Amino acid sequence: MTxxxxxxxxxxxxxxxxxxxxxxxxxxxxxxxxxxWTPAKVALWVAISLVGALGWTMLAIVRGEEVxxxxxxxxxxxxxxxxxxxxxxxxxxxxxxxxxxxxxxAERVDNGRDFDPTDRRVLYGHHFAAxxxxxxxxxxxxxxxxGYLPGTLWIILGVVVAGGVQDMLVLxxxxxxxxxxxxxxxxxxxxxxxxxxxxxxxxxMLMIVLAVLALVCVNALAESPWGVxxxxxTIPIALLMGLYLRFLRPGxxxxxxxxxxxxxxxxxxxxxxxxxxxxxxxFHLTPTTLVVCMVIYGFxxxxxxxxxxxxxxxxxxxxxxxxxxxxxxxxxxVVRPVAQMPDVTEFAFNTEGPVFAGALFPxxxxxxxxxxxxxxxxxxxxxxxxxxxxxxxxxxMIGYGGMLMESFVAVMALAAAVSLNQGVYxxxxxxxxxxxxxxxxxxSPDATxxxxxAAAIANLNVSDTxxxxxxxxxxxxxxxxxxxxxxxxxxxxxxxxxxxxSVVSRxxxxxxLAVGIANIMHGVVGGKAMMSFWYHFAIMFxxxxxxxAVDAVTRVARFQLGDAIGNAVPRFRDPSWRLGSWLTxxxxxxxxxSLLLMGVTDPxxxxxxxxxxxxxxxxxxxxCALTVxxxxxxxxxxLRWVWIPLVxxxxxxxxxxxxSYQKIFSTDLAVGYWALHRATRDEIATGDLTGQALxxxxxxxxxxxxxxTLSIAFVVLxxxxxxxxxxxxxxxxxxxxxxxxxxxxxxxPYAPSHLYAPSGLGxxxxxxxxxxxxxxxxxxxxxxxxxH
Amino acid sequence: MRKVLRAxxxxxRELTGEAAYDRYVAAHAARHxxxxxxxxxQWWRARDDARERVxxxxxx
Numbered sequence: 027m028t029x030x031x032x033x034x035x036x037x038x039x040x041x042x043x044x045x046x047x048x049x050x051x052x053x054x055x056x057x058x059x060x061x062x063w064t065p066a067k068v069a070l071w072v073a074i075s076l077v078g079a080l081g082w083t084m085l086a087i088v089r090g091e092e093v094x095x096x097x098x099x100x101x102x103x104x105x106x107x108x109x110x111x112x113x114x115x116x117x118x119x120x121x122x123x124x125x126x127x128x129x130x131x132a133e134r135v136d137n138g139r140d141f142d143p144t145d146r147r148v149l150y151g152h153h154f155a156a157x158x159x160x161x162x163x164x165x166x167x168x169x170x171x172x173g174y175l176p177g178t179l180w181i182i183l184g185v186v187v188a189g190g191v192q193d194m195l196v197l198x199x200x201x202x203x204x205x206x207x208x209x210x211x212x213x214x215x216x217x218x219x220x221x222x223x224x225x226x227x228x229x230x231m232l233m234i235v236l237a238v239l240a241l242v243c244v245n246a247l248a249e250s251p252w253g254v255x256x257x258x259x260t261i262p263i264a265l266l267m268g269l270y271l272r273f274l275r276p277g278x279x280x281x282x283x284x285x286x287x288x289x290x291x292x293x294x295x296x297x298x299x300x301x302x303x304x305x306x307x308x309f310h311l312t313p314t315t316l317v318v319c320m321v322i323y324g325f326x327x328x329x330x331x332x333x334x335x336x337x338x339x340x341x342x343x344x345x346x347x348x349x350x351x352x353x354x355x356x357x358x359x360v361v362r363p364v365a366q367m368p369d370v371t372e373f374a375f376n377t378e379g380p381v382f383a384g385a386l387f388p389x390x391x392x393x394x395x396x397x398x399x400x401x402x403x404x405x406x407x408x409x410x411x412x413x414x415x416x417x418x419x420x421x422x423m424i425g426y427g428g429m430l431m432e433s434f435v436a437v438m439a440l441a442a443a444v445s446l447n448q449g450v451y452x453x454x455x456x457x458x459x460x461x462x463x464x465x466x467x468x469x470s471p472d473a474t475x476x477x478x479x480a481a482a483i484a485n486l487n488v489s490d491t492x493x494x495x496x497x498x499x500x501x502x503x504x505x506x507x508x509x510x511x512x513x514x515x516x517x518x519x520x521x522x523x524x525x526x527x528s529v530v531s532r533x534x535x536x537x538x539l540a541v542g543i544a545n546i547m548h549g550v551v552g553g554k555a556m557m558s559f560w561y562h563f564a565i566m567f568x569x570x571x572x573x574x575a576v577d578a579v580t581r582v583a584r585f586q587l588g589d590a591i592g593n594a595v596p597r598f599r600d601p602s603w604r605l606g607s608w609l610t611x612x613x614x615x616x617x618x619x620s621l622l623l624m625g626v627t628d629p630x631x632x633x634x635x636x637x638x639x640x641x642x643x644x645x646x647x648x649x650c651a652l653t654v655x656x657x658x659x660x661x662x663x664x665l666r667w668v669w670i671p672l673v674x675x676x677x678x679x680x681x682x683x684x685x686s687y688q689k690i691f692s693t694d695l696a697v698g699y700w701a702l703h704r705a706t707r708d709e710i711a712t713g714d715l716t717g718q719a720l721x722x723x724x725x726x727x728x729x730x731x732x733x734x735t736l737s738i739a740f741v742v743l744x745x746x747x748x749x750x751x752x753x754x755x756x757x758x759x760x761x762x763x764x765x766x767x768x769x770x771x772x773x774x775p776y777a778p779s780h781l782y783a784p785s786g787l788g789x790x791x792x793x794x795x796x797x798x799x800x801x802x803x804x805x806x807x808x809x810x811x812x813x814h
Numbered sequence: 815m816r817k818v819l820r821a822x823x824x825x826x827r828e829l830t831g832e833a834a835y836d837r838y839v840a841a842h843a844a845r846h847x848x849x850x851x852x853x854x855x856q857w858w859r860a861r862d863d864a865r866e867r868v869x870x871x872x873x874x
Contacts, residue, residue: 138838139864148828276858279830333862341830601867806844 035802036795046796047127053803054796055779056126056419071111078104085178089369091491093174095441096362099355102182102437106430109186114426117191120667121659122198124418129779131204132414133808141205143808144414146423146783152414153428155344156406157193160571161396161644162432164242164535166440167542168637169393170451171381172374174365174444176390181440184391184398185433188674192399192648194425195655195671197407201421202773205413208404212654212747214772215661220750224650227743228405229586231643233614234736235402236579237621238640240324241632243572244316244622245534246565250526251301251309254316256562257569258309259293260342261323267338283341287349290342294562298525313626320576321619327577328584328611336577343574346567350543353563354438357546363445368491378487380456380464381533382637383696384688388681392641397436399678401647403429419785427787442542443535448490449498450529453479453517454538457631458531475530476514503554525558533633540564583614624729629722630702638689639733645682646744652678653751660755661771665764679748686741690734699734703727781808834861 038046047056081101085093118124135141144152169177200206206214209228213221247253267286275281300306311319327335373379374386382393396402407425415421443451453461453476461482462469468481483498490496500516502509502523511519521529524544529537544560552559585601587610592599598606625632652675659668692698695705706726709715715723763769782800784793827833835857842851852860 138841139861140868145828147825151825151829271858272862276855277832277835279832280826283830331862332865337862337865344829 034798036798038792038795042792042795045792049127049778049780051780053780053805054782054800056417056782057785057793057796058126059790059792071108074104074107078108081105086175089175093365093369094362095358095365095445098174098178098437098441099358101178102434105182105186106434109190110422110426110430113186114190114194114422117194117667117670118419118422121662121664121670122195122418122421124198124421126417126419126785127779128418129777129781130201130415130418131412131774132416133779133781134777135204135413136808140410141413143416143781146416146420146785147787149411149414149416149420150424150428150787153406153411153424154431155347156410157400157403157428158347158432158435158571159396159402159575160239160242160536160568161400161402162436163439163539163568163571165394165641166397166436167443167535167539168381168455168633169390170367170440170443171371171379171455172386172390173368173370174440175369176374176386177394177440178437180390180394181397181433181436184394185429188648188677189397189399189403189433190426190429191670191674192651192655193403193407193429194421195659196404196651197412197415197425198418198421199655199658200408201412201415201418204774206408206772208408208651208654211408211658211772212650215654215657216747216751216754220747220754223743223747223750224654225586225590227650227740227747228647229583229590230736230743231401231647231740232579232583233617234621234636234639234643236576236618237625238633238636239572239575240317240320240618240622241625241636242534242536243569243576244313244320244626245532245633246536246540246569247311248313248316249310249528250565251306252297252525252558252562253565253569254309254311255300256290256293256297256566257573259297260290260339260566260570260573261335263289263293264335264338264342267341268334271338272333279341282338283345286338286342287345290346290566294559294566297562298558301525314623317619317623317626320622321615323573324576324580324619325611325615327573328580328615329608336574336581339570339574339577343570346570350564350567351435351438353547354435354442354543357543357550358438358441361546361549363441363546365441365444366447366491367444367451368489371488373488376487377694377696380452380460380486380634382634383694384638384685388685388688389638389641391678391681392638392645392685394436395641395644397433397439399645399648399674400432401644401649401651403432404647404651416781416783417779417785420783423786439539439542442539442546446538446542446545447499447516448488448496449480449483450500450517450520450541451538452483452486452488452496453498453530454532454541455535456482456531457533457634459630460634461531474514475528476517479517479530480514523554523557524561526561533631535633536565536568540568580611580614580618584610587614621732624732627725628729629725635699635729635733638685639736642682642685642689642737643740645678646740649675649678649682649744650747653748657751657754657758658771660763661758661769663763663766663769682744683741686737689737690741699730699737703730703734706730780805 045057045059046054047058049055078101081097081104084097085101132141132143136143166177166181200211203211209221209225212224247257263286267282270282300309377383377385382389411424461478464482464485465478466485469478480498483496488496497512498516499510499512500519502511502519517530520541521527524541529541540561543564544557547560548554548557584607588598588601588606597603601607625636628635652671655671656668656675659671688697689699693701695702706723710723758769761767761769782796782804784797789797835854838857839851
């Protein structure tokens with residue numbers, strides 16, 4: 027590109043000049059601004075702090091009968107802003123120490139494929155789309171059984187001290203190591219044995235994670251012809267998008283995404299018509315049939331070429347992701363629903379909770395999982411993202427900032443769930459078995475599910491905001507008149523309003539969240555008539571999240587398995603060997619498929635029994651990631667600040683190990699897998715059980731054995747990894763880490779950078795000036811984004 | 815207003831990866847001006863093939 031005008035170089039003051047980093051040729055490559063506290067800035071931060079303090083006061087101290095969920099949003103944003111500006115910056119200065127004169131792997135390798143220096147705002151979008159999934163939506167909804175306060179506290183404070191810290195540090199240290207994966211870093215820094223353990227741990231835990239996510243999806247779609255039709259449509263839509271991009275208009279991604287999105291909305295609207303027509307029965311599938319469909323789908327999605335299904339599906343799901351989050355945020359701000367759930371319910375302190383069993387410590391932390399701290403993020407932060415970062419100083423914005431957004435999504439999901447009537451919430455989230463046992467003598471096999479659910483709610487040991495037994499109520503429109511229904515009629519009205527056959531026992535969190543979103547959104551757009559559209563819009567978006575996780579993780583696991591078998595049979599390493607990839611995919615699909623089938627057929631409710639295992643697995647992966655980070659911090663000699671990763675590591679270890687201990691050793695039948703296993707076996711031995719009861723008992727014995735074995739395996743493997751990490755720390759300390767000695771680590775050698783880009787989301791005055799200078803004097807090949 | 819629309823268009827094209835081909839063409843011209851770059855169809859096909867061998871991370 028040539029310009030006819032003489033390029034204008036900006037003029038700097040001497041103070042500004044001193045803050046600019048330059049390479050050998052004098053080209054600017056970074057800005058190290060000294061903090062300047064102007065009165066305006068001080069006033070701004072005082073104001074933000076006051077807003078945050080007001081929010082926390084309203085949530086945690088005032089706690090009136092009517093707490094508006096808008097306070098969740100206000101408190102979250104103020105806290106995030108302060109944490110990002112102060113704590114994340116503190117961590118950056120103490121144990122990251124980014125150096126913008128140093129080239130990142132993206133700048134160094136720049137092969138136009140995976141190593142590709144990407145604009146920070148675009149990369150933020152990519153990173154967020156990769157970390158955000160169904161986890162932060164489902165966890166908070168389930169945790170709402172303990173009331174709104176424990177969940178809000180942990181989502182907001184957890185991300186500040188744990189989740190954001192983990193994501194940012196893993197991202198930074200992986201970037202310093204050529205974008206190597208968590209498993210490889212563990213191998214390099216802890217040793218061959220520890221590294222292998224880390225890889226195995228992650229692979230096994232991925233299977234349980236997939237099974238539970240798929241279970242959420244199955245529970246949302248089972249017996250729902252409308253949902254099955256519209257979600258099923260995403261497959262032909264994605265295939266058509268793939269063919270369009272491959273053969274008709276290569277590379278026109280925006281265009282095809284818009285076409286796909288319109289088709290998606292049409293599928294949601296058309297779903298009602300199909301469900302009500304004579305074809306409806308065709309899409310009325312039982313959970314077991316859906317499991318078979320999911321398994322077949324997962325297999326083909328992993329072996330088909332990515333351009334045909336995976337890539338176009340990612341486009342669709344990114345669109346839906348951004349769209350729904352914006353919709354939800356607007357809805358909460360406009361409608362400002364009042365929390366119907368008390369601040370803390372009885373289920374925070376006992377193990378009688380019908381959604382999942384276990385007291386606040388440790389099961390709140392296990393259940394919320396992704397919205398506050400997620401081990402899975404360590405895989406993205408040590409995968410695609412570190413290979414695309416332009417400048418080291420951008421890690422805070424992408425790693426910490428990306429996680430703050432994820433946490434915000436979790437806060438909104440919680441707000442949507444707690445703004446539902448408590449009776450409706452519990453009716454939806456109790457498994458049929460829980461309804462039967464809670465209703466007790468009032469249970470009747472001849473009654474409708476709604477009547478039995480109402481009987482169960484009347485017996486449930488929980489209070490509403492006024493301290494009374496919760497009542498099922500629902501506002502609806504009958505014959506053009508607004509009425510408030512109660513009891514079974516209210517539950518039936520919910521189902522009619524959202525266009526489902528029934529809402530009772532729709533466990534898993536996704537249907538609850540969808541009702542919550544529909545309940546908020548119909549107040550913004552469309553009124554009651556649009557409620558069923560909003561419900562299925564939300565279901566569609568959760569199902570899309572889950573299906574894209576299912577096929578992407580199946581592929582990742584297939585590659586890892588191929589690599590592992592490749593040690594014995596080298597041919598398995600070749601991903602283009604058709605038979606090998608079919609075999610490894612088959613094994614992976616069979617692994618999560620059988621766990622999924624176990625969950626779907628579990629007589630005690632799959633979500634109730636399996637969700638804790640999912641949370642434990644996820645949080646244990648986070649423990650692995652934080653362990654590896656701690657070793658790296660020690661090796662760098664930053665002993666004074668090793669508490670930064672240690673605080674979340676200790677917290678996470680306490681919750682996961684206590685939860686595992688309770689799941690393995692508790693004598694409480696609601697909590698301990700083995701206690702239930704033994705009790706059920708004894709019951710069978712008495713010979714009193716016959717028919718369905720005997721079959722259920724046998725299933726319980728089998729399932730608890732598998733779940734109990736998995737919990738033992740998880741915690742033992744992680745304990746082994748921690749022991750090897752401790753040995754690595756001792757070795758590093760003996761070698762003089764922290765006393766000024768250089769301990770060898772696997773960081774890449776220094777390479778000079780020749781690229782400039784601002785570090786934050788926006789650019790300040792000096793950064794804009796330097797950008798203008800770089801546009802004139804910088805390397806045009808780097809500025810072109812550097813392909814090839 | 816036009817500036818905002820342009821920024822939105824830039825962001826969407828970058829986020830979806832649509833702009834990647836344009837950047838390839840620009841980089842190609844800067845580095846190997848002596849021969850023509852791949853056509854859009856060829857370039858996207860090569861990119862699809864490369865993606866086939868890379869495991870794609872996603873999350874819960």
